[in-house]
Amino acid sequence: MSESRFLVLVLDGLRPDLVTSRDMPNLAAFRDRGASLTLSKAQFPTHTRVNKTSFSSGSTPKHHGVHFNKIYDPNLAPDQVIDLGDHADVEKADSQGRLITATTIGHALRDAGHQFALVHCGMSGAPWLLNYRGDRIGQEHVSMAGYGHSTAEAARLVFEELGDLPDPKGVNYNRSRFAFEAFKSVLYPSLKPQVGLIWSDEPDKSLHVDGLRGPVSKAAFMHIDALVGDVVSWWQARADRDSLNLIILSDHGHVETIGGYPIGEMMRDAGLPVTIDPTQKGALLLPFGSGGVYLRDQPRQVLADIVEWMQGHDWSGNLFTDDLDGVNGVISGTFSKALASIDHPRAPDLVFTLRRLPAQPPEFPFGRSLDPSGKGSTHGGLHNEELTNICFAAGPDFKEGYRSETAGGIVDITPTILDVLGVTKPDTMVGRALGDLLINGAEPADARAGVEAVSVDAGSYRQTLSLRRLTGRNMAMSATRD
Ligand SMILES: [Zn+2]
Numbered sequence: 001m002s003e004s005r006f007l008v009l010v011l012d013g014l015r016p017d018l019v020t021s022r023d024m025p026n027l028a029a030f031r032d033r034g035a036s037l038t039l040s041k042a043q044f045p046t047h048t049r050v051n052k053t054s055f056s057s058g059s060t061p062k063h064h065g066v067h068f069n070k071i072y073d074p075n076l077a078p079d080q081v082i083d084l085g086d087h088a089d090v091e092k093a094d095s096q097g098r099l100i101t102a103t104t105i106g107h108a109l110r111d112a113g114h115q116f117a118l119v120h121c122g123m124s125g126a127p128w129l130l131n132y133r134g135d136r137i138g139q140e141h142v143s144m145a146g147y148g149h150s151t152a153e154a155a156r157l158v159f160e161e162l163g164d165l166p167d168p169k170g171v172n173y174n175r176s177r178f179a180f181e182a183f184k185s186v187l188y189p190s191l192k193p194q195v196g197l198i199w200s201d202e203p204d205k206s207l208h209v210d211g212l213r214g215p216v217s218k219a220a221f222m223h224i225d226a227l228v229g230d231v232v233s234w235w236q237a238r239a240d241r242d243s244l245n246l247i248i249l250s251d252h253g254h255v256e257t258i259g260g261y262p263i264g265e266m267m268r269d270a271g272l273p274v275t276i277d278p279t280q281k282g283a284l285l286l287p288f289g290s291g292g293v294y295l296r297d298q299p300r301q302v303l304a305d306i307v308e309w310m311q312g313h314d315w316s317g318n319l320f321t322d323d324l325d326g327v328n329g330v331i332s333g334t335f336s337k338a339l340a341s342i343d344h345p346r347a348p349d350l351v352f353t354l355r356r357l358p359a360q361p362p363e364f365p366f367g368r369s370l371d372p373s374g375k376g377s378t379h380g381g382l383h384n385e386e387l388t389n390i391c392f393a394a395g396p397d398f399k400e401g402y403r404s405e406t407a408g409g410i411v412d413i414t415p416t417i418l419d420v421l422g423v424t425k426p427d428t429m430v431g432r433a434l435g436d437l438l439i440n441g442a443e444p445a446d447a448r449a450g451v452e453a454v455s456v457d458a459g460s461y462r463q464t465l466s467l468r469r470l471t472g473r474n475m476a477m478s479a480t481r482d
Contacts, residue, residue, distance in 0.1 A: 009247070253389060
């Protein structure tokens with residue numbers, strides 16, 4: 001059995017093109033010295049909690065069932081939108097059935113006798129996406145939202161050593177500093193995890209405040225680079241460095257946004273039977289940058305009406321419905337959800353994005369999009385800029401100074417870790433080991449899968465999705481709407 005260990009540091013929302021030796025010298029140096037996945041992709045929909053679940057399960061929404069930061073599943077909660085950031089919501093829904101329908105990293109490691117430990121910055125429910133049902137199987141996490149949202153043993157250990165947690169609200173760098181301290185001073189020596197994870201809520205939190213060029217975000221970039229410097233220094237000084245690998249990831253990128261669209265109000269004004277209140281009758285709308293409509297008590301014709309209405313508006317982007325033939329959805333001009341590996345019994349009847357706008361005009365150097373909030377920068381949709389993430393790795397199992405162009409992304413990280421540890425991959429884990437990053441590995445058979453552009457249309461509405469077909473999943477690269 002492998003003696004290797006892993007620490008994964010996630011820098012939420014960091015775009016790879018922001019990692020320069022001028023602005024982020026520590027992270028750029030780490031990238032250049034180790035192995036990097038240069039074409040790495042986030043999972044669509046590019047929301048944080050979708051990508052948390054995609055990381056932990058090594059899988060897609062087709063298998064894990066998480067499409068947005070909030071989800072609707074009448075089998076778990078018929079009259080409620082389940083907020084995956086809310087611990088009470090998560091526990092209540094999970095008491096009615098499996099909230100995550102794929103096997104996650106903690107269970108795969110437990111079955112092989114390995115320990116998993118996480119320190120999580122973010123909302124109270126979200127660590128449960130990374131350490132699903134960990135409290136039942138001895139896999140531990142500390143939530144920086146509060147010790148009450150942590151597993152009991154990890155909370156006890158960290159509280160005894162470090163005391164109260166920093167303020168969980170707003171932009172507060174003390175959270176990610178504390179998270180690293182809790183990991184290195186308490187959880188790593190006490191629990192000796194084979195796989196440790198630190199999830200930093202920066203720079204994402206700051207990006208949502210003032211965008212890719214704002215002063216709040218610039219300060220956050222400096223903070224995370226200093227954090228990376230501290231983590232790398234600790235790692236390099238360790239006596240067990242010969243067995244400890246360090247992986248630094250982000251979960252998605254960001255695009256600039258030029259304005260908000262009150263989709264719910266606009267649908268109601270158009271006379272469509274849609275509500276955002278699950279206790280009311282009507283199709284249920286979850287209105288995010290990529291959002292969903294659940295038909296519920298409404299006839300199928302309502303779905304066709306909503307699609308036709310959206311296709312007639314220039315803010316509307318890409319549209320996905322149930323599968324017709326592998327490419328087309330059941331409504332004219334829509335894609336099949338299967339094409340983006342988001343088909344799941346729990347998936348909304350309609351998944352939509354807002355329109356991608358022409359890339360990078362001078363006043364929007366980081367791309368631009370439409371977004372419901374219209375603040376800061378955003379993510380959730382199918383822009384290339386949202387779908388890019390960082391994936392850098394170094395340590396005893398990884399090549400040095402190596403740049404890989406293997407097709408892959410966040411879904412492949414847990415399968416790579418399990419492969420090194422010699423742990424059997426669960427059936428639902430469709431990601432595969434990024435073998436060419438490893439000293440003794442080989443690239444996967446589909447490493448060079450080409451980019452394919454698929455288009456469907458209805459009248460003057462036409463949408464195009466660029467994707468790579470990998471074994472077990474399709475990986476979205478970007479999408480447009482004419
Ligand atoms: Zn995120």
